[in-house]
Amino acid sequence: MYYKVMNLINTKSILSLLLLVSVAIAETPSHQLLTYPFSNRSASMGGSRAVDASGNLDIQGNPASASFVQSLQGQVGFVNHLVGIQGFAAAGVMPLERHRIAAELIYFDYGLFDRTDAVGTNQGTFGYHELAATLGYAFKFSEGIRLGGRVGRFTRVADTNTSGDFYYDLGGVYHNQEDSLTVGVYLASVALGESDEGFPTQLHIGTSKILSHLPLRLNLEGIYGFNEQVRFALGGEILIHPNFRIRLGMNSNRFNLQTGVTESDFIAGASGGFAIDWQGMLIESATQSFGAAGWISQISIAYRL
Numbered sequence: 604m605y606y607k608v609m610n611l612i613n614t615k616s617i618l619s620l621l622l623l624v625s626v627a628i629a630e631t632p633s634h635q636l637l638t639y640p641f642s643n644r645s646a647s648m649g650g651s652r653a654v655d656a657s658g659n660l661d662i663q664g665n666p667a668s669a670s671f672v673q674s675l676q677g678q679v680g681f682v683n684h685l686v687g688i689q690g691f692a693a694a695g696v697m698p699l700e701r702h703r704i705a706a707e708l709i710y711f712d713y714g715l716f717d718r719t720d721a722v723g724t725n726q727g728t729f730g731y732h733e734l735a736a737t738l739g740y741a742f743k744f745s746e747g748i749r750l751g752g753r754v755g756r757f758t759r760v761a762d763t764n765t766s767g768d769f770y771y772d773l774g775g776v777y778h779n780q781e782d783s784l785t786v787g788v789y790l791a792s793v794a795l796g797e798s799d800e801g802f803p804t805q806l807h808i809g810t811s812k813i814l815s816h817l818p819l820r821l822n823l824e825g826i827y828g829f830n831e832q833v834r835f836a837l838g839g840e841i842l843i844h845p846n847f848r849i850r851l852g853m854n855s856n857r858f859n860l861q862t863g864v865t866e867s868d869f870i871a872g873a874s875g876g877f878a879i880d881w882q883g884m885l886i887e888s889a890t891q892s893f894g895a896a897g898w899i900s901q902i903s904i905a906y907r908l
Contacts (some may be wrong), residue, residue: 604887606625609730611793612648612770614869616875619703619887620755622714624854627784628749632895634757634792634802634803635752635905636690636709636710636711636733636734636757637663637709637735637757637791637792637803637850638683638792638803638805639663639845640652640663640664641662641663641680641682641684641690641692641709641886641901642661642662642663642664642874642903643656643680643878643888643901643903644657644661644664644850644876644878644887644889645661645663645664645741645842646851646876646889646899647850647852647876647887647889647890647891647903648822648838648839648851648874648876649822649824649834649836649837649838649852649853649854649872649874649876649891650723650788650824650826650836650851650852650854650874650891651807651809651822651823651824651836651837651838652664652665652779652807652809653665653670653774653787653808653824653826654668654774654785654786654787654788654800654809654810654811654822654824655668655776655785655787655804655808655811656668656671656778656785656811657671657829658671658672658673658807659672659676659885659905660672660676660677660678660694660696660705662678662680662692662694662707662709662903663692663709663790664707664789665709665751665774665775665787665788665807666739666740666741666751666752666753666772666774666777666789667741667750667751667775667776667787667789667856668741668749668774668775668776668787669696669703669705669739669741669747669751669903670703670741670742670743670749670750670776671749671776671778671788672698672703672750673756673907674908675694675695675696675698675906675908676695676696676759676905676906676907676908677693677694677695677696677699677906678692678693678885678903678904679691679692679693679903679904680692680693680901680902680903680904681902681903682899682900682901683710683899683900683901684711684712684899685893685896685897686721686739688711688712688713688714688715688792688840689711689712690709690710690711690712690901691709691710691712692707692708692709692710692903693707694706694707694708696888700742700757701742701743702740702742703739703741703742703751704739704740704813705737705738705739705740705741705742705753706736706739707735707736707737707753707755707873708735708736708737709734709735709736709737709817710733710734710735711732711733711734712730712732713731713732713733714730714731714751715728715729715730716728716731717728718762719810720822723726723803728759729761729762730755730760730762730805731755731759731760732759732760732761732813732861733758733759733760734757734758734759734760735756735757735758735894736755736756736758736814737749737753737755737756737772737849737863738753738754738755739751739752739753739754739772740752740753747777747778747779748775748776748777749776749778750774750775750776750857751773751774751775751778752771752772752773752774753771753773754769754770754771754795755768755769755770755771755772755870755888756768756769756770756785757770757802764839766868768792768794768795768797768798768800768802769796770792770794770795770809771793771795772789772790772791772792773789773790774787774788774789774790774795775787775788776788781872782812783812783813783820784810784811785810785812785814786810786879787807787808787809787810787811788806788807788808789806789807789808789809790804790805790806790807791805791806791807792805792829797842798834801829802829803829804828804883805826805827805829806826806827807825807826808824808825809822809823809824809825810822810823811823813842818841818842818843819839819840819841819842820839820840820842821837821838821840822837822838822839822840823835823837823840824836824860826837826839834854834855834856835854835855836848836852836855837853837854838851838853838874839851839852840870842854845880846879846880847877847878847879847880848877848878848879848880849875849876849877850874850875850876850877850878850889851874851875851892852873852874852875853872853873853874854872854874855872856871856872856893857870857894863896870892870894871892871893871894871895871896872892872893872894873891873892874889874890874891874892875889875890876888876889876890882907883906883907883908884904884905884907885904885905885906885907886902886903886904887902887903887904887905888900888901888903889902890903
């Protein structure tokens with residue numbers, strides 16, 4: 604189905620789009636939405652998604668992290684991606700004693716493309732979109748261990764052609780409050796049953812710790828991708844004030860020849876952002892560099908009842 608859809612798109616337009624997007628994200632162009640870090644905390648800290656015990660909703664992160672949310676919480680976000688692509692997200696968590704129910708809705712709009720016939724005559728334009736709707740569950744297994752899972756439906760729409768598949772995520776988090784150590788494991792985007800396309804399955808393993816005598820949290824994460832590629836993400840969170848944090852990150856994208864990004868693009872993979880937590884409202888922003896491909900900015904607002 605995917606290749607039939609792609610045949611509708613003007614060759615010059617789609618090659619330009621996929622070149623920039625593949626440089627930027629280094630994943631299969633048919634599932635960009637599932638590999639992009641919609642969480643601003645993740646995006647600003649190098650793309651690490653396995654570890655989060657902050658008590659705030661982590662969109663498309665480790666599903667076990669929802670167990671740390673203490674009150675009813677909702678969040679909306681916006682991503683200004685490359686070449687005019689825009690992303691939108693909305694999510695919420697409902698606490699039920701030891702259990703947490705989470706839902707997410709994530710959307711990518713790739714813009715308009717030219718439709719041509721066999722001889723190249725323009726037949727008008729059409730849109731290309733990706734959508735993921737998920738339902739998640741997380742719970743406190745023991746004093747230090749949290750577990751969670753998420754089931755989602757990925758849908759692609761190009762002109763009048765629609766295709767989609769179900770997928771699931773699994774995660775676990777170990778958190779030691781006394782020494783501020785957190786370890787997370789997150790298996791993301793596994794096809795639920797048979798699928799016509801290979802899902803971008805990834806295994807994330809990471810750790811996070813607040814350093815002794817310093818207002819600094821460090822995150823380190825390894826990512827094993829569906830294409831047998833290993834990547835790393837390093838992030839830091841400077842705890843300037845209980846209500847204000849600055850985040851910095853770096854990942855190994857610039858060292859990965861499959862992305863098309865060479866070592867000369869020194870800042871490729873660099874990221875940064877901030878978080879303001881004020882009277883139940885959390886405002887987060889992130890900016891990521893993809894070297895010659897450009898910069899991506901995003902923002903989200905969460906509210907706790």
